Amino acid sequence: MIYLVRMDVNLPADMPAEEAGRIKAVEKEYSQTLQRQGKWAGIWRVVGEYANYSIFDVDSNDELHEILSGLPLFPYMDIEVIPLAKHPSDIR
Numbered sequence: 001m002i003y004l005v006r007m008d009v010n011l012p013a014d015m016p017a018e019e020a021g022r023i024k025a026v027e028k029e030y031s032q033t034l035q036r037q038g039k040w041a042g043i044w045r046v047v048g049e050y051a052n053y054s055i056f057d058v059d060s061n062d063e064l065h066e067i068l069s070g071l072p073l074f075p076y077m078d079i080e081v082i083p084l085a086k087h088p089s090d091i092r
């Protein structure tokens, strides 16, 4: 199952820079592990925003929820999930 996911990150203004840097480093490792597994199929920065659009290729809603709720930045994110179905004009 393919999902388009938008993540907006809102770190508290009073979060110490060292703590923010630590969480971002753990987030990067978490994301790159899932990318190597093929579950996190792509990630793009939204120009001018602390946000990304990502594509996930996972087995179920439950698996996606587990992945998203396990993000180290999850407590500081607004997340929008758009499930994608095969388009009838897709030639693949």
Ligand SMILES: O=C(O)CC1=CCC(=O)O1
Binding pocket: 007, 009, 027, 028, 029, 031, 032, 050, 051, 052, 073
């Ligand atoms: O920087 C972001 O958009 C948040 C994020 C998700 C995965 C990652 O490495 O950073």
